[in-house]
Amino acid sequence: MAARNAKRREKFAVPEPVSDAQGMAVDEWVPNYGRQCEVCGETPCVSGVRDGKVVYDGSMCGACTWGEDACLDPANW
Numbered sequence: 001m002a003a004r005n006a007k008r009r010e011k012f013a014v015p016e017p018v019s020d021a022q023g024m025a026v027d028e029w030v031p032n033y034g035r036q037c038e039v040c041g042e043t044p045c046v047s048g049v050r051d052g053k054v055v056y057d058g059s060m061c062g063a064c065t066w067g068e069d070a071c072l073d074p075a076n077w
Contacts, residue, residue: 029077032045035059037064042061042072043061045058045059046060046062062074
């Protein structure tokens with residue numbers, strides 16, 4: 001009987017939480033020219049794409065997101 005209850009508990013076990021790094025994994029960073037950076041007003045803002053879908057639609061440009069002036073150019077993302 002204890003073995004059956006153990007199997008039942010396994011069936012309804014809570015899954016392991018996904019870390020922030022795994023949850024925010026993206027295939028590529030793409031520019032979003034439709035938004036201005038909320039910090040400095042530059043365009044484009046940073047968006048993250050995973051499996052062809054936007055999973056992160058940022059409100060900051062590359063320079064403000066990564067803290068490097070060179071990242072204002074999307075080619076450096």
